[in-house]
Amino acid sequence: MLAGRWAGDDERERWLQALRDALPEARWIVAPADAVARDEIEVAVVANPAPGALAALPRLKLVQSLWAGVDRLLADATLPPDVPLARMVDPGLTEAMVQTAQWAVLSLHRRFFDYAAQQAQAQWLPLPQRRADEVAVLLLGFGALGRAVAERLMAMGYRVSAWRRGGADRDEVQDAPLTLHDGADALPAALAQADIVIDLLPLTAQTRGLLDARFFAAMRRGAALVNLARGAHVDDAALLAALDAGQLGRAVLDVFATEPLPADHRYWRHPRVTVLPHIAALSDPRSAAQVVAGNVRALWRGKPVAHLVERDRGY
């Protein structure tokens, strides 16, 4: 079953076609399914489904998200508690996230936001040019996305470090050629050495509201925040205060507590805020459908399903 909320019928059809192409041996049903169909559904492929969409599916064996973030799914009290839930780790989404991070870092490092502001004033003013190795980037989160972003930014010459809330095995990252900061105690020092902080964390009970006044005060004066993760990480009033005080030089925000961002929100018109409409990285039907097909076939064969969510961890 394919269940979700879509930008339009075209988007739903594109996903359905990609899934049928990738897994022709399955029979695909688009939610809402009738009672007869509900009794047969083994796999639910979901993209931000309506609450309750996954209730009353007696033979359900796997919920496969099409998106990387599963915080909205986990907040649905009718989500069957015992059915495995898989996040999407889509090469297409990862590549798009890397692109957005590269664009944000280049824009900040090379002052392209400032040049855009200067253009609006017809002001011709070259600004000093720094080398990439003079720019320190801190990634918040070091999962599949954080690693891919780190690798590409390091290849571009940036000084990259990453902070993790903790909990991952050291072994997982022993080969990472970058500085890793672990745990809440390490966060202030990690923030203090960064020119650009990129948020790639999942939304969990521990990360909700993490980017608060204390967080911004720990950042280097004039540094920039890039939020590509979740709006609920951010105390918006504290962020605006830090921007207004010059403690933060700029915020590039793709995600917001309320989406779409209300038209009267200060972020839209703040001269040092860049607003993006949650487009940093979308799953690509062509590559993501292959990931779904791999997981469904693994399920059928009794093999391990990839990227299962640990519900107590929240991602």
Next chain:
Amino acid sequence: MLAGRWAGDDERERWLQALRDALPEARWIVAPADAVARDEIEVAVVANPAPGALAALPRLKLVQSLWAGVDRLLADATLPPDVPLARMVDPGLTEAMVQTAQWAVLSLHRRFFDYAAQQAQAQWLPLPQRRADEVAVLLLGFGALGRAVAERLMAMGYRVSAWRRGGADRDEVQDAPLTLHDGADALPAALAQADIVIDLLPLTAQTRGLLDARFFAAMRRGAALVNLARGAHVDDAALLAALDAGQLGRAVLDVFATEPLPADHRYWRHPRVTVLPHIAALSDPRSAAQVVAGNVRALWRGKPVAHLVERDRGY
């Protein structure tokens, strides 16, 4: 001798210090030099020097530019005709040019210019996401800069091709894993398949005015132009007409026929033109001084000097 026009005394001092550090065995004089000093000068290191600055240097053996483009130097009738002239191929400048090209391509591919326009209207509107391999980039020019840009854009997954006016040996690029288009006859077909065209050509008699109405008409409808080379390549009236007609989707311009761009020029306020104040890539004193030192030492030892300009070719 160090001769140039600088953004300020600080910039001149930074260059002088970097050159002294890189080549301490030389005696450095800042232009204008007195008559006694002029008789001793063997090497002139120049950055956009005043016309005539290189006249009457009887022992001059090498003119070393600090910038990649030498068109202004060659236009100086008092430039000694028999003294070798070297362009700057600075790893710092090359890297900065690669960064600017990456930023421009990402901004166009991922629609970040459009999102900036939407932000100004408080408009939340996600646009379709394309993969990098669905975006065709054509480089005009395939020298040191073009190759570096091509390599990085290909690593990012873009479909990259390059056009050369012709004249370079085939041997030079036989290992290039990209499509090469050679000569004026090949230009229209090369333009017709590109979503993004990046100008990296030198300014010569052959490239002056190359980007004219016919050039823009040969481009794919809605494609974008990125000019990181020279303003004199462009017929500005033809470019504005192509933008106004929707034949071009956007122009990202770092260089202009007159710089600074006059405050009343239409480019400043055109909704689909991005104006940069000639900052795509500056030579970096730290790395460029090493290049100068290498060339001066080669001269002293009778070894080949790197990146000599062929004056009849113009670069």
